Amino acid sequence: MASSTSQEDEGRPPKTIQPDPDAAASRNFRSQSRSPHPYHRNGSIHHRTRTSSDSGTEADDESTGLLKGLPAPPLGSRRNPRPSWNGVADHDLWLPGLQRWPSLARSTSRSSRRSSIGDNETDIWELQDKIKTKRRVEIIRRAFEAGLLLSVGAVVLGEQSARSLAWVWKKELIAYSLTILGLYALYPLNRNGRLRLSRLSSFAIPTTFDPAPLLYPILIPVYVSLSLSNHRPSLVLPNILLALASIPHPVIPMHESVHGHSVVHWMVTLIPVIVSEQLSWGRIRPTPLSLRGHDSELLTLVFPLHQALIPTLDFLLSTSILPAELQLLTTALINLFLFAFSPQAEILKALLWLGSMCIFIFCRQVLHWEVSLARIPTWKFRRSPSGSSSPKSILNYLDHRICQKLSQAGSSEDPTSDSDSPDGHLTSTSRRTAHDSREKSPPESPVENAAVEDHIGKQTSATFEETERFAKVRTTPRGRRKRSMAPDLASFLSMTVPQVQVRKWLYAVYVYLSVLGIILGPVRKYVGERALQGEDPFGWALGYLLGNISWFRFWVITSSLESWIPIPPRLDNSLSNAFCHLGRVEHLRQAFFGEASTRLMITAYCLAVLITGIAIVVRLSTFAEVDTRRKVFHGTMVMMFLPTIYVDPAFCALAMALALAIFLLLDLFRASQLPPISRPLTYFLEPYVDGRDYRGPVIVSHIFLLVGCAVPLWLALADVPRTGDFPWRSWDVQSRDTSMVSGIICVGLGDAAASLIGRRFGRRKWFWGGGKSIEGSVAFAIAVTAGSVFAQGWLALGQWPVSGSGVPKRFSWITAMTKAVLAASGASATEAVLTGCNDNVVVPVVLWLLVRGLGR
Known part of the structure; x- marks a missing residue:
């Protein structure tokens, strides 16, 4: 019989080779058991994908599902539900790799089936x-x-x-x-x-x-x-x-x-x-x-x-950004919108709310056009109309000529080519040939019919090569049909390359002028009325920074510019004893150097540190890895702000707000590919981007670094008393506390130490996986503890009033060390277990909460 399995049939070559379903299912099961585990969500099985991250933080690699806290309820019963396998219901099939066996195409021997079932049951128990x-x-x-x-x-x-x-x-x-x-x-x-x-x-x-x-x-x-x-x-x-x-x-x-x-x-x-x-x-x-x-x-x-x-x-x-980060950002912006009372908060509100809304209203469509033009390949645009045989609009022709002169990049390509294909003339020829063949009327006699068929056959063979080339253009190398272009992109294909280049620059000029108008218009007016008691922001800024310089004061007075540039009163050494109760540093700042001159000194110091940090990064780019170079910027933030925040907290908060606005604006220009700034910015940031930065249009590494350092300072300034005379009312902060620098300590010291130590010496991983090492977490805690103790020491050395008490608290090294260790341990544990948010933003806020809760 044909279905027998005797030994005589084993020596004969089979006519057709059929795969063994049991063996195929077993191989499929084993391969899936070695693959990343899928999990049951919404009634179906999904695979959890991760991207590589240079920073080693698991928050960089999380997916962006809306609800990841618990499994979503399964879908309702379908019209044709699939049968259960071995009595296991559908809702119990959350096991990774557990698939229903395919139906058997032919019968197998009992011994092979028993062996296969035994192996599969063993694999299932191990997998379970x-x-x-x-x-x-x-x-x-x-x-x-x-x-x-x-x-x-x-x-x-x-x-x-x-x-x-x-x-x-x-x-x-x-x-x-x-x-x-x-x-x-x-x-x-x-x-x-x-x-x-x-x-x-x-x-x-x-x-x-x-x-x-x-x-x-x-x-x-x-x-x-x-x-x-x-x-x-x-x-x-x-x-x-x-x-x-x-x-x-x-x-x-x-x-x-x-x-x-x-x-x-x-x-x-x-x-x-x-x-x-x-x-x-x-x-x-x-x-x-x-x-x-x-x-x-x-x-x-x-x-x-x-x-x-x-x-x-x-x-x-x-x-x-991840869903949890999106919710936190929304809550923070609404709090800023509803409860911005201090001048620094009003300026931040004007930059993030008013400026962003104006840019979104006036520049959204133009930025969309700019991105659309950047996405279309150059060869897809229309060819030059100079040699076109078809009539063109005179306005379009003049526009092309003007743009050709302006861009100095004229094109000599054939204007009759199809915009979607380099071989546009072949496509047109094949289309015309097919159209002519369809227009032929049917012959009346068999002889004419044969002649026409022979003629059509010759035309078909002549255009076969052209049709094949056209099919290759319309399909990918693997034979798949290319995706059709979106309607909003296809509308730009009527332009030539010179027209596209000129329009890119026109769009960029419009955006730059709009941003400049927004800054000089509504943002300037809002800041002057709500944060500076009616003073002009630019004149106020000049007096805020240069008001203690003698030649500048003389120039303002002789030029009768006091109504535009307010200047502080002259320094009087006889009143120096009046500032003794504020501490050593504050006495020197207000009685000898002057507040404005101190701000100039802080600015010069920060610029020097920043230039040095950039020079070190450039020097290390030849032999150091990306993570090491990234951590240099963390150290730069520590060197800039850890000593200076206590000297003038309000000025440092204002500087961070302006830096955040500049970062967001530059990244908007980069993501929108506005010439000429987008390409240099992309090349500059490319060596330092993280795996998280490739998830979306925004490069968030440097923005999150600044936000993590600034948010604790902004929160701390919202809960301290303020003083100051007109027009600098509420710009002087009388008290200080350690929570102001918790962001600098956490991001600049803790995160950098955890990454550098964990990557090089981390051998013992946390039992839950994720790439975090115990050595890195210990390094994080030690670095944060050291930074907190240094901040406490600098606070005691400067003799600033703490927590608004009016007099400095008694400094105890044992108490300070104990609180620092507890706060650092909590922040380190949060950084080790956190996955759904960026640790550069959430962990500084947690450390700020712990420092304030433990008594600063």
Whole structure:
């Protein structure tokens, strides 16, 4: 028989070779067990991909899913559900590599089937053990991360002023906590936005998940608002609403049952407001929000503002930032918009809000055109119309000639070629031949029919080569059809290369002039009225920096420019004893050097350090690796700001705000490919980019470095008293504390030490994986401790008043060392376990919270 498997048939060569399904399935299973583990999400199996990162931080390699904290509920039953395999239901197939066996095409022997089944069962049991271990480690890691963040909140409440403020807002905080816990507890029952009890039995925690969107945007804003308890008690309730607005939508029940609207989420955010106004606490009647400095009607608009800002930032930043970072950025911008009272905050608000909105309104379309022209290859544009046989518009012809003269890059290509193909004339010929053959009328006799068929055959053979070349142009080397060009890009193909070059420059000139007009117009007017008591920003800046120089003062007075350039009063040595209570450094700054001259000295010092750092980086570029060169910039930030922030905190905060605005503006020009600045910027930044920078259009490494250093200083300045005479009112900060330099210490010292030591000497990795080493974390803690002790020593040596007490606190090395070690250990643990956010931004804020909670 044909189906027998006797020994006589084994020696004969088979006619056809059929693959063994069991062997193929076994090989497929083994290969998948060695591949990266997929995890079950939304009822399907996805593979988690990672990109390489030069910095070694796991935050650089995270994917950008909206909800990564817990597995999403599985999809509903399909019309034709797939059968289960060996009694395993669909919701239990979260095992990586576990696939249903294909149907057997032919029968096999019992011995081979038993052997194959035995091997497969052994592999399955081994794989299940590995996945159980991996899930257990992941749960321990995420539980440790959540516990660590909750312990930071406990440290924040350890401060007396924070506890007093929390007691004032106790009802709202309890409602906020119960709402968060209730939503997270109901999430396993959530199925497509609806609560179902049957979902609880099928809910399974994946082997890899990230709780960052469920933790950091929800807790950090409330912690910061409680820590700023001295002068900003009204921050608590709006940040509670922002924290509730940052909850990922899949966590909200029935979020899909209202036709895409976030009505349920909006109602969730209003729970603390309702509790505050309607619920009494014991015998105490509820205090109206109007007496606490809030308007309940305005508080209801916090959620719409948050939801309107999220898609705008997501459109601008695309995949450059992670979901948790997007929520934190939105919350920070809304706080800046609502609570910017100091002059430095008003200037930062004008730069980030007013300037960005004006650029977005006036330059968005032009920047889009610039990017579209940069994406189209040169050979796709229309050829020169000089030798065209088809009539062209006289305006288009004159435009081309003018642009050809301006660009000095005329083209002599054939104008009749197709813009999508280099062989456009071949394409036109083949099309005309096919059209002529279709226009032939059918012959009336068989003889004429044969003659016509022979003629058509000759034409077909003559154009076969042309058609083949046309097919190659329209397809990729692998035979796939090329993607069609987007309509917004195809509209530019009617222009020639000279026209494109001139238009690129015209678009660039328009953007540059628009930005200059925005700075000189609305931004200048807003800063002058809201931050400088009506003074002109440029004249005020000249007096702010050069007001103590004798020749400059003489020139201003003789030129009658006092109304435009305010100058400070002359230095009087007889009043030097009046500044003795402010400490040694402050006495020297105000009585001998002068405040303006001190700012010039700080500026010159920072420029010297920056030039030296760039020279060192250029020197190291020939033999040092990229990570080492990147850490030189971290050391440069430490050298610039660690000694100078205590000398003049307000000036350093202003300098960081201006530097951030310049960084964002330059990166906008680079990403939009505006000539002539985009290409030099790209070449300059290319040797220092991180793996995270390739995820989106924005190079975020240097921006996150500056933000991580500046945010703790900005937060600290929001909670200290200010003095100063007109027109420098609120520009003098009387007290200092260690939290002002926590960002410099964390990013400049801790992160650099962890990266350098961990990459070279790291041998023992953390048990949860991720590339972080224990040696690197220890180096981080030691560096932060050393930086904190140095800051405490510099604070004691300068004799600045601490924490607004008016007199310096008694300095104790044991107390300072103990607090520094505790704060550094907490920040180091956060840096080691953090994955869903950039550690250059979140860890400095955590260190700032720990330093303030432990008593500065």
